[in-house]
Structure formats: C-alpha cells, structure tokens
Amino acid sequence: xxxxxxxxxxxxxxxxxxxxxxxxxxxxxxxxxxxxxxxxxxxxxxxxxxxxxxxxxxxxxxxxxxxxxxxxxxxxxxxxxxxxxxxxxxxxxxxxxxxxxxxxxxxxxxxxxxxx
Ligand SMILES: N=c1c2ncn([C@@H]3O[C@H](COP(=O)(O)OP(=O)(O)OP(=O)(O)O)[C@@H](O)[C@H]3O)c2ncn1[C@@H]1O[C@H](COP(=O)(O)O)[C@@H](O)[C@H]1O
Numbered sequence: 001x002x003x004x005x006x007x008x009x010x011x012x013x014x015x016x017x018x019x020x021x022x023x024x025x026x027x028x029x030x031x032x033x034x035x036x037x038x039x040x041x042x043x044x045x046x047x048x049x050x051x052x053x054x055x056x057x058x059x060x061x062x063x064x065x066x067x068x069x070x071x072x073x074x075x076x077x078x079x080x081x082x083x084x085x086x087x088x089x090x091x092x093x094x095x096x097x098x099x100x101x102x103x104x105x106x107x108x109x110x111x112x113x114x115x116x
Contacts, residue, residue, distance in 0.1 A: 011080070011090040018084040034081055042085065048078045 018034050021027035027035030037045045052075040059067035083089060100108075 008090075008094070011076075011094075014077070014080055015084065015090050018080055022084060034084075037078075037081055038085055042082075045078060045081045045085065049075065049082060052078050 018038075019025065021032050021035040021038055023035075023039050027038055029036040029039045037048065052071060056068065056071035056075055059071045080090065083093070
C-alpha cells in the first residue's frame, strides 16, 4: 500500500463519487450499488448501517483483526452513503473530531452536569 492508498483522501474521493450517485444527480440504481441504496431512501441505508455495525461487533467479539478492519470499512462506507443523503461530508465529521481533540471524554461528560 502506498501513501496515497493509505490517506484519508480516500474518504473525500469516495464522498465525491457518492454525491454523483444521489437521485437528484442522476444516480443510476441499475448501474451502481450506492445509487440503488440512495434511491430506496433512508430506511434502506440505515438498515445496512445497523447490519454492518452488528457484523463489526461480532468480528470484535471473535477477536478477528482482519474481519474487524473489513467490517469497519463496510460501516464507514454505508455511513458515507448516509452523509451523502443528508448533504453532509466526511470533512464535517473530521471537523467535529478535531473540535473534540484533547478533551477527555470523562471531562466532557462531567461538564454536562448530573442531568445527562
Ligand atoms: N467501498 C465500497 C463498498 N464497500 C462495500 N460495498 C458493497 O456493499 C454491498 C453490501 O455489502 P454486504 O456485505 O452487506 O453484501 P450483501 O449481503 O450482498 O448486501 P445486500 O444484498 O444485503 O445489500 C456489497 O455489494 C459490497 O460490494 C461497496 N460498494 C462500493 N464501494 C465504493 O463505492 C464506489 C461506487 O460504487 P457504486 O455506487 O456501486 O458504483 C466504488 O467504486 C467503491 O469505491
């Protein structure tokens, strides 16, 4: 694997491709798996996200590193389809992760107070 293959740029290229698969952009359900899911609407791709998350959990429970990577890729891919439907981008998620960087989850939870 070279640096280009190993870069987060794949997320941006994939998001560009998925944007072309939206029904409003003329995505062809007969020629594209993602266009087919997007044409079927949220129930279809949200169900896939649930399935892929479950498969990731099973791979992790089996302590199977190759399957964990494979199922995480499936989960990320289907999550990118959901982001495309809602006109969101991986950059939006990366921005949120960057905003959180350096803040401990424990400190963040404590800052919410006892009501949450
Ligand atoms: N990264 C992926 C990718 N990951 C997984 N998949 C497909 O996701 C589908 C669902 O995976 P499953 O393991 O659940 O397979 P399945 O049981 O056959 O699925 P279902 O029948 O239940 O939907 C499979 O058909 C996989 O091939 C992907 N399909 C496409 N991509 C990327 O998306 C681009 C555009 O793809 P199309 O929109 O199909 O042109 C491709 O060039 C790739 O870069």
